[in-house]
Amino acid sequence: MTLPNFDELIEKYAATILRAGINQQPGETTIIQADIDQAPLVRALSAQAWALGARDVIVRWGDAEIGKSRLENASDEVLGTTGYAAAAFDDFCEEVNPNLIFVKSSGPSELAGVDIEKIKISNRTAEAAQPKRRKLTGAGKMPWIIVGAASENWAHDVFPDLPVSEAVDKLWEAIFFTSRVSFGDPLKNWEDHAYKLGKTADLLTSYQFDHILYRAEGTDLKIGLGGDRIWISAGGMSGASKKEYIPNIPTEEIFTTPDFHRVDGVVRATKPLNYSGNLVDDFELTFKDGRVVDYKARVGQEVLASIIEADEGAHFLGELALVPIDTPINESGLLFLMTLFDENASNHLAVGRGYPAGVIAGPDMNDEELREAGVNYSSMHVDFMVGSDKTDIDGVTADGEVVPIFRNGKWTDEIANQL
Ligand code: ZN
Numbered sequence: 410m411t412l413p414n415f416d417e418l419i420e421k422y423a424a425t426i427l428r429a430g431i432n433q434q435p436g437e438t439t440i441i442q443a444d445i446d447q448a449p450l451v452r453a454l455s456a457q458a459w460a461l462g463a464r465d466v467i468v469r470w471g472d473a474e475i476g477k478s479r480l481e482n483a484s485d486e487v488l489g490t491t492g493y494a495a496a497a498f499d500d501f502c503e504e505v506n507p508n509l510i511f512v513k514s515s516g517p518s519e520l521a522g523v524d525i526e527k528i529k530i531s532n533r534t535a536e537a538a539q540p541k542r543r544k545l546t547g548a549g550k551m552p553w554i555i556v557g558a559a560s561e562n563w564a565h566d567v568f569p570d571l572p573v574s575e576a577v578d579k580l581w582e583a584i585f586f587t588s589r590v591s592f593g594d595p596l597k598n599w600e601d602h603a604y605k606l607g608k609t610a611d612l613l614t615s616y617q618f619d620h621i622l623y624r625a626e627g628t629d630l631k632i633g634l635g636g637d638r639i640w641i642s643a644g645g646m647s648g649a650s651k652k653e654y655i656p657n658i659p660t661e662e663i664f665t666t667p668d669f670h671r672v673d674g675v676v677r678a679t680k681p682l683n684y685s686g687n688l689v690d691d692f693e694l695t696f697k698d699g700r701v702v703d704y705k706a707r708v709g710q711e712v713l714a715s716i717i718e719a720d721e722g723a724h725f726l727g728e729l730a731l732v733p734i735d736t737p738i739n740e741s742g743l744l745f746l747m748t749l750f751d752e753n754a755s756n757h758l759a760v761g762r763g764y765p766a767g768v769i770a771g772p773d774m775n776d777e778e779l780r781e782a783g784v785n786y787s788s789m790h791v792d793f794m795v796g797s798d799k800t801d802i803d804g805v806t807a808d809g810e811v812v813p814i815f816r817n818g819k820w821t822d823e824i825a826n827q828l
């Protein structure tokens with residue numbers, strides 16, 4: 410590590426994650442999930458969480474290389490079997506309602522060459538292994554946050570031409586910048602940013618749009634929203650949770666969950682999609698009555714097929730997210746090859762699982778009620794970027810009023826002037 414002020418920035422980053430992000434309160438238990446090469450950040454998080462009065466701080470270590478070996482060597486039967494500790498962890502989450510901090514540091518090449526089917530079996534198993542935890546986090550009842558940390562592998566993926574140590578420094582710099590940690594007062598930055606995100610989300614919610622019209626190069630899409638939709642920002646999510654928290658750092662998006670029955674037209678991706686180390690590029694999806702009826706990719710057609718055909722729900726939309734082009738992430742000009750960052754650089758959609766929290770009563774609905782409300786279900790949730798400086802978006806209310814939301818990739822004055 411050669412960044413001259415790395416230690417200071419790591420401390421600021423940890424403070425941002427704990428105070429602006431998860432909003433650590435005295436008496437709360439916090440679980441940190443990270444790879445072993447991120448020990449400096451995890452130590453800072455742990456020390457600061459204790460200093461903020463944590464009841465307990467629990468670290469669950471992983472390692473990308475060991476994870477890959479398992480995917481390469483374990484049989485389908487083993488990958489499909491729930492681990493012995495999963496149920497205990499699930500129960501613990503329900504009993505204690507801890508804060509969960511996920512530190513993501515794996516680059517796409519981490520899993521390069523691993524059979525996608527193996528990855529899918531493993532993901533499905535993990536998804537099924539923690540029903541209580543997933544229900545709590547999905548409904549916004551349990552505070553969680555995802556943040557990034559530079560690993561050698563990921564840094565090399567982003568900066569393939571640089572020596573590894575230089576690449577790691579560059580990636581950390583980009584993480585600190587896009588996370589609003591390396592300029593001004595990070596906590597103040599986040600207070601202002603979260604406030605603005607929250608206001609914008611509330612404003613969009615107040616229109617109760619019937620549908621959204623989305624136009625850009627190669628894109629002409631109508632997305633139905635159904636009743637009682639809420640636009641959500643990560644700026645101080647509270648919902649059913651015991652407190653406000655920010656589930657992603659960085660975050661720029663304002664999103665909701667579409668009515669998955671009512672999506673029609675064509676949408677063209679504007680950035681490559683990295684799915685577990687496999688690239689899909691230059692692709693478009695065609696929807697009819699909500700369902701993907703055609704899809705083609707110039708690069709990675711079979712990867713795209715494995716996403717869409719994973720299950721029936723993967724043929725439908727689960728997320729509609731708005732991100733203007735003038736954000737630190739987009740200004741960094743980097744393709745991070747990690748969804749947390751890239752999805753916050755651009756308007757995006759996701760096929761697969763929708764968000765119950767996108768519907769007013771969603772967190773308390775059962776599966777059938779969610780389906781009726783148009784909230785999609787799938788074992789998949791795959792984001793893909795559709796934003797550009799050519800994007801125009803309108804919201805149309807139930808009585809036909811058309812509200813311009815985006816022009817040329819940015820919030821319109823109609824929206825901005827109301828904030
Ligand atoms: Zn999103």
Ligand code: ZN
Pocket residue numbers: 728759790791792
């Ligand atoms: Zn998403």
